[in-house]
Amino acid sequence: MHEILLPKMGNSVEEAEIVKWFKKEGDAVETGDPLFSIQTDKAEVECESTASGILRKILVPEGVEVPVLTVVALVGDADEALPDNMGAPSASAPAAQVSAPIAGPAAAAPAAPVSPGTGATGKSPVSPRARKAAEALGINPATLSGSGVGGRVMEQDVLASARSGGAVKITPTARRMAENAGLSVAQLSGTGIGGKITKADIARSLEQGIAQAAPEAKEGIRTVPLSPMRRIIADRMCASKYSAPHYYITVEVDMSAAKNFRAANRGFKVSYNDLVLFATARALRSFPAVNARWCGDFIEELSEVNLGMAVALPTGLIVPVIRNAHLLSLEGLSSTAKALAEKAQTGKLLPDDYQGNSFTVSNLGAFGVDQFTAIINQPDSAILAVGQMKDRAVVIDGGIHIRPVMKLTLSSDHRVIDGAVAAQFMSHLKSILEEGAF
């Protein structure tokens, strides 16, 4: 019997939710077949089967979050006996049923349990889903005792705490009504004594909910349910725009040198965007103050340039990251960018491919946009918005000339980057592109 593990997708991902099983128990699977998809806190990823045979047992149902390297399914022969301890996990207590733990990076036998406490570094870890639920319910997760491996606070711990009245003031009947209806009470305001949520409040909310959930009743309006990606975009953009004081600086770049460079190097196909990325990585190397992060009590200036590049997808967008872009040659950067863009388009990005960015470049030139302002892709402190390259009449030494001009706009977080610094950075970037020193 082969164990199918939740794959480890880089150091930053500790757990993921199984979104969908593509096969059901009893189906035949081949190594490499898409078996299930997972949702991390940044993206949805398809996972392939690592064994061939019959999918005998799904151990982690859809919608349940488990740590990486958890055994999520068993693949074996049709008549092979299932191990005794692999009972059907119930959806209500998934984490307790899953025996596999978080393995350290050097773990040779990933299924070996890590004894509770090894992962604990002083205070109990909190799963991202638990943190999210805690935020929604107004609960401090640090006050909870976790049921996960190593005392990790899981989402169900938060929900259980909410049910026991830890957070929201609500009458027992109202709580049952909300549970029956699958209604989240975190956002409701109560009309009972001391703001307690009562039956009447739930009834009112359900009535309004029914009114809202009748899209067909509204003529000319199509209701689009939110995809996980849409939710992530919404959350992250709001978080950025509402927390970081944005300001914008635009420069016009004469791209004649870049154009000449491309003409002179037809051997390998480098795009203008590649040139901008390359120039940006180089400029950032000189301006660590722009390649920086706001950390609340301090600012982190990063020596590594991990360059995010926004890629539009039919259903949203994703920002794969070119690691150590400042160390790459133009060729290397170009081929990396191309590979990442392709992976993004086909949904094959792994979490490490789109995490750890320190600066992001967004290019809408291909859509005929001259100039725009972008929202900072946190934890970055700045983002470069690239417009289209267009021949324009420019005045040089008193004469009118036609030059290919590209407008670059930097959005900066003023908490981290002051205007003069941003201006110097843009001026430096402009000179790299205009000198054509690639």
Place this chain on the structure above:
Amino acid sequence: MKNYDVVVIGAGPGGYVAAIRAAQRGARTAVVEYRNLGGVCLNEGCIPTKTLIHTAELYRKLQNAAEFGIEVRDVRVNVRKMLDRKETVIGINTGGIGALFKANGIDLYKGKASIAEAGVVEVNGEKLTAKNTIIATGGRPAQLPGLEFDGTRVIGSTDALNLERIPESVVVIGAGALGTEFACIWNAFGAKVTLVEMMPTILPRSDSEPAKLLERILRKKKIDVRTGTRVEKIERKEDGVTVHFAGGKADSVDAEIVLVAIGLQCNSEIVANSPALNIPLGKRGGIPVNDRMESPVPGIYAIGDVIDRTWLAHGASAEGIVAATNCTGGNAVMDYRVLPACNFSSPELASVGLTEQEAKDQGYTVKTGSFLFAANGRAHTLGSAEGMVKIIGDAATDEILGVHILGPEAGEMIAVGALAMRVEGTVEEIASTIHTHPTLSEALWEAAEDYYGRGIHSKPKK
């Protein structure tokens, strides 16, 4: 002419509470009352009947004292003393109200009030202007055609409280709260009691399960309970009456007296005599009001028995607080969902919320839990182990829809059910609450556990 913010007409449990609340809220307040303070509740209702019931219970206990190992000889009833004590208790309570009026700066006018026009109350020829008037004139025992009270043979509850002797035999017409209570009092004192009810069960407003159990208990006490029975006619004779029945058992019963306890009539003449107000009265004379206790005439409120709703003293008080709040700038709405009530029969039958039938009629998927006092330790120590607790819940949420308690101290215990319902508790909250041992309240806990099919002291549910 004196000017008031609030004039309350009637000083019963509705009116006097409304007056105190209005004064507390800063209103210049007056009360008009032509009789003793306290209304029917204190003078001819709750307090005097409960005094007599307690006395009757004491008498029964003394008669059965030998069972408890106490030998008492020559136990006799002294009716005169009994009535004196009743008057003493009434006096203490009504005196208390007078003192509260003084303490709250409320002016009391003794006399009959009339409403000359909206905003003007007249008493003893004196006109009081009232920004707001609260009518709390109460009710009186209703009379049947052919069964009019004569004070000696055919009597109402007021006469019954002042009987100078224990009748040898009595027919009680109407097995509501009042009729059942008097049947139990006279039964305890040794009278031959016939209790007649037109509806299929006694206490027709109660849940039928405990009501039927009470019926059996009363029959065991030798009360001749006749449900589904109508009174055909009454023959008044020199030494008593003959009551002819129809419906159930069609025969006749001779008795010394007949108590007619068939409900109440609203004292709404104050409105009927004021055609200018143009307030239409309901059946039994009820004044129509909304749940803010407002009549159709702005500035005129009505509460208690005169609006023909709860027929309960504490219902009137709650309505009084709503009315007083609203006529002093507040905004209150009367919520009748949690309105407990107790019939002081022996044993008592107390309830709050819906009966099982009412819950079904309102479309709930009903689930119930019950427990008999026969399996409750404390009930046996008291020598009264008859009765039951029944909890009615909404199967979807386990919300407590109703609690019905038949048994010793049921009237006290029902407060817990009322509180649980008030905070929108579920049956689980009662089940997970630790109850004191050994107490009668444990029966409530057992009923809650039984609701989930896991009662400790009851047989497993099949």
